[in-house]
Amino acid sequence: MDAAGAGVPSVTGSTRRSSILQRFWPDSLGAGHYVFAAVFLVRLIVLIRLASSPLLLPGGSDMLFYDNWAKQILHGHWTDHQAFYGLPLYPYVVALLYRLFGYSPFVPGFFQAMCDAGTAVLIYKIARRAADPVPRPAAPVPLVVGLLAAAGWCLFVPAQAYSAVLMPASAGVFVFWLVVWQIIRSDAPLSARRCLFVGLLTGIAAMAVASVLFLVVLLGLAIFLRRHSAPAKALGLILLGVVLGTSPCWLHNLVVARDRVFLSAHGGINLWLGNNPEATGYPSFPGLHAGQSDLLRESIEIAEAAAGRNLKRSEVSQYWSGKARNYIVTDPAGWVRLLARKAGNFWNAFEYDDVGVIGNLREHRILLPGLHFGLVAALGLAGLIFSWRRYPAARWIAAVIALQMTALLPVFVTERYRLPVVPGLLILAALGLARLWENAALGLYRNVAVQVAVVGASALFVSVPRNDPALWALDAYNTGRLALELNDLPRADRELQRAYDLAPGNAETNFALGNLRHAEGNPNAAKRFYEAALKADPKHKGALNNLGVVALDEKAPAVAAEYFRRSLSLQPQNAKTEYLLAQALIALGDRAGAEAALSRALKLAPDQREFLALRDRFRETKP
Numbered sequence: 269m270d271a272a273g274a275g276v277p278s279v280t281g282s283t284r285r286s287s288i289l290q291r292f293w294p295d296s297l298g299a300g301h302y303v304f305a306a307v308f309l310v311r312l313i314v315l316i317r318l319a320s321s322p323l324l325l326p327g328g329s330d331m332l333f334y335d336n337w338a339k340q341i342l343h344g345h346w347t348d349h350q351a352f353y354g355l356p357l358y359p360y361v362v363a364l365l366y367r368l369f370g371y372s373p374f375v376p377g378f379f380q381a382m383c384d385a386g387t388a389v390l391i392y393k394i395a396r397r398a399a400d401p402v403p404r405p406a407a408p409v410p411l412v413v414g415l416l417a418a419a420g421w422c423l424f425v426p427a428q429a430y431s432a433v434l435m436p437a438s439a440g441v442f443v444f445w446l447v448v449w450q451i452i453r454s455d456a457p458l459s460a461r462r463c464l465f466v467g468l469l470t471g472i473a474a475m476a477v478a479s480v481l482f483l484v485v486l487l488g489l490a491i492f493l494r495r496h497s498a499p500a501k502a503l504g505l506i507l508l509g510v511v512l513g514t515s516p517c518w519l520h521n522l523v524v525a526r527d528r529v530f531l532s533a534h535g536g537i538n539l540w541l542g543n544n545p546e547a548t549g550y551p552s553f554p555g556l557h558a559g560q561s562d563l564l565r566e567s568i569e570i571a572e573a574a575a576g577r578n579l580k581r582s583e584v585s586q587y588w589s590g591k592a593r594n595y596i597v598t599d600p601a602g603w604v605r606l607l608a609r610k611a612g613n614f615w616n617a618f619e620y621d622d623v624g625v626i627g628n629l630r631e632h633r634i635l636l637p638g639l640h641f642g643l644v645a646a647l648g649l650a651g652l653i654f655s656w657r658r659y660p661a662a663r664w665i666a667a668v669i670a671l672q673m674t675a676l677l678p679v680f681v682t683e684r685y686r687l688p689v690v691p692g693l694l695i696l697a698a699l700g701l702a703r704l705w706e707n708a709a710l711g712l713y714r715n716v717a718v719q720v721a722v723v724g725a726s727a728l729f730v731s732v733p734r735n736d737p738a739l740w741a742l743d744a745y746n747t748g749r750l751a752l753e754l755n756d757l758p759r760a761d762r763e764l765q766r767a768y769d770l771a772p773g774n775a776e777t778n779f780a781l782g783n784l785r786h787a788e789g790n791p792n793a794a795k796r797f798y799e800a801a802l803k804a805d806p807k808h809k810g811a812l813n814n815l816g817v818v819a820l821d822e823k824a825p826a827v828a829a830e831y832f833r834r835s836l837s838l839q840p841q842n843a844k845t846e847y848l849l850a851q852a853l854i855a856l857g858d859r860a861g862a863e864a865a866l867s868r869a870l871k872l873a874p875d876q877r878e879f880l881a882l883r884d885r886f887r888e889t890k891p
Contacts, residue, residue: 272529297410300389308390310636311381311431317634326373327440327753329623331434333561335373337848338362342371351529351562351581357475357632358436372855373434383422383442384431386737387691390445392418394452395695399702408702417691417698423638425507426619426683429626431636437684440477443469444688447483448668452661457496458487460505467506471513477677478531479688484510486667508602527580536585536592542610542679543592545599548736549609550620551680569839573693613681614673615649617642618734620684624746631747631759646727648693651700652851653722659699665692701813741770741777749780752787775805782814791818809835813845816852825855843872847879 290575318324319355326332337359362376369375396414430437450458450466458466466487473480484506491502514531520754521529523661546552571587572579596603613620619641627634655662669689676685700719707715709739734740748763767777784866795818816831829852835845846869853862863886869879 300392301413303392303415303418304385306388308381308420310422311384311428312636314428314629314636315374315377315381315725318377318629319633322636322754323628323632323634323750325372326434327750328337331373331623331625334359334362334434336561338366339371342366342426347520347524348538349524351525351527352517352532353475353534353568353581353584355436355478355532356517356520357472358439361476362434376434377432380431380438383439384427387427387438387442387445388418388421390442390449391421391691391694392446392667394449394661394691396699397452398655398665398699408705413698413702416701417694420639420644420694420697421691423636424644424694425630425635425638425640426621426626426687427690428635428638429629430684430687432629433625435623435625436476437687440473440480441688441691443473444477444480444483445691447480448472448486448664448692451486451490452664455494457494458490458502460502462773463487463491463502463505463863464509467509468513469509470506471510471515474510474514474531475517479672479685481510482671482675483668486664486671490664497830517819525581527582529582530586533581534564534567536588536590537563538679539592540584540588543603543606544595547606547680548739549606549613550739550858551682553621556813558629566839569841573840603622607677610677610681611673612677612732613687613734615645615730616732616734617645617730618739618740619683620681620742621746622742623684624743624750626683627747628750629742641686641728643696644690644693645730646723647697647700649696649729650719650723651693651696651698651703651727654698654703654719654825655696655699658703662696662699665695668692702883731781737770738774741767741774744770745774745777745780748784752780752784755787757784757788759774773804775801775808775811779808779814780809782811786814788817791821794818807838809839812838813848816848820848820852820855823855825852828852829856841872843869843876843879847882849874850882862886 326335337354337356341360341363365375365379366372392414395417396410399408399410399413427438427441447466447470450462467484470480470483470487487506488503491499491506497501517531518529521527521533527533541547541551542549544552566630567879568579568581568584568587574587575583616644617640619626626635643667652662652666656666669692672686672689679685700723704716704719707713707719744763744767748760748765748767751757751763760780761784764777764781767774768781771777778797778801782794782801785791785793785797795815798811798815798818800814801808805811814833816828817837819825819828819831829849832845832849832852836842836849839845846865850862850865850869853859853865866879866882866886870883871875873879
């Protein structure tokens with residue numbers, strides 16, 4: 269090397285590698301990194317507590333539905349050649365994780381904890397960005413506002429719960445706010461590349477949480493309000509991204525199932541559950557059972573029984589959506605009142621946890637103490653009022669919350685469905701508290717008093733009591749049902765009795781108490797509860813089956829056979845009920861009828877051990 273070039277450093281391969289490494293591991297970590305680490309640690313503590321309890325393995329409801337679907341995929345059953353009847357992305361991702369790391373619900377929970385920590389970072393960044401244009405020096409610095417909002421998410425109890433269990437809620441919230449961040453991070457119009465990216469991201473996420481599609485409206489607003497130089501092109505790229513992102517769904521439904529369904533055909537039954545004469549604004553299941561597997565199966569069976577033939581999934585959806593539209597048309601005034609009730613439910617402090625996750629994890633001391641929706645909503649609503657003019661980004665956040673509420677009004681409100689608005693409410697709450705601090709620091713006590721009064725009014729609004737006893741019985745029922753599944757009979761008795769005291773006419777509570785008494789070896793008490801369940805719901809197949817089992821134990825096979833036949837008239841293709849009918853017919857001496865029932869059971873479940881054992885007994889005793 270000559271002297272002229274001796275002082276000029278050369279760019280070596282190691283230097284390039286070092287610069288690339290620094291992008292992923294910077295020399296100095298920022299506040300966002302610490303936010304991620306802190307929230308991830310808290311979520312990991314909750315997950316480890318869950319893993320040390322009997323609740324890690326899914327025992328029912330949506331968690332078991334996703335787990336079973338993932339295991340079917342893992343064993344090579346990729347499709348049933350019907351249109352999807354349930355959003356498919358999450359079970360396919362869980363199946364991939366099971367394949368890579370072995371079967372354990374801990375693994376999806378670990379990645380969900382990372383998503384939840386990522387959501388906290390997005391909350392921090394959005395809150396800090398929103399607090400930037402504060403005009404007075406007495407206001408808290410944006411860093412404090414961001415940390416306050418992120419801390420709220422860290423302590424939010426439902427977020428702790430849903431990040432740990434086998435459900436797509438936490439990942440859906442992360443992607444939801446990642447899309448929002450693309451809008452808020454800069455006042456400049458979205459570039460063509462970012463338009464395609466957010467569209468693609470929205471489309472992919474919609475295969476797990478369909479309500480994220482409402483963000484396309486927000487993206488369209490961002491394009492036009494920020495005077496994009498080519499609005500048609502930008503919107504076209506967003507829609508192209510959505511189409512490409514959702515393509516695994518609609519291509520499967522169109523090509524494999526030969527059915528015109530965009531994402532999933534379960535939208536019709538959801539519409540009916542939220543819009544029927546018995547609807548309350550929360551999930552209402554007239555004639556159906558609440559567990560997702562049972563609900564989806566029964567909704568297909570009822571639609572096909574009404575049509576008198578097998579239906580495509582799109583036809584099943586049309587059947588239920590038609591019933592919902594008929595209710596709306598025949599009682600428009602009642603439907604408007606129902607919409608108002610749903611809006612009230614959306615903002616109410618009452619936690620309608622339809623899958624019982626929060627109550628069960630709290631009962632087993634898995635969750636850490638923290639915030640709930642009522643406090644967050646009261647502070648967030650008040651924060652919006654005092655942030656609207658001062659912080660322009662607050663208007664975007666308000667639009668996000670309004671869109672999510674709009675997405676739920678056609679169906680129903682549950683705690684997990686309104687979880688995506690909580691980050692926005694936390695940001696608005698932090699901005700409102702920043703304004704309160706500023707007024708106090710400047711001695712503007714009149715403004716402080718007004719803001720405190722608005723917070724009080726918000727608190728009154730969100731705490732309007734829900735007086736339906738069945739709503740208050742839900743947590744006790746879910747906790748008791750899970751305790752029964754875990755064979756914790758004393759706890760099951762305590763919780764189910766509490767649910768019964770609140771709602772003695774509820775079919776599911778009576779059915780669960782019947783199962784409890786049967787497990788305790790008290791068939792007479794079990795029979796009384798099953799009969800009460802059947803009185804409340806004459807089509808309760810579980811009660812019919814179990815009354816048949818009790819009748820078999822009481823050596824009354826004719827009574828048992830009648831119960832089993834009634835159950836089969838409601839659910840014709842149930843292998844277990846056919847097998848029980850065969851047992852009753854054997855006791856009656858009807859060998860031909862028993863063999864026919866067993867044949868139907870084996871056709872539906874050819875590998876069931878007890879079915880095969882009974883077939884072998886028939887062969888050994890063949891006349």
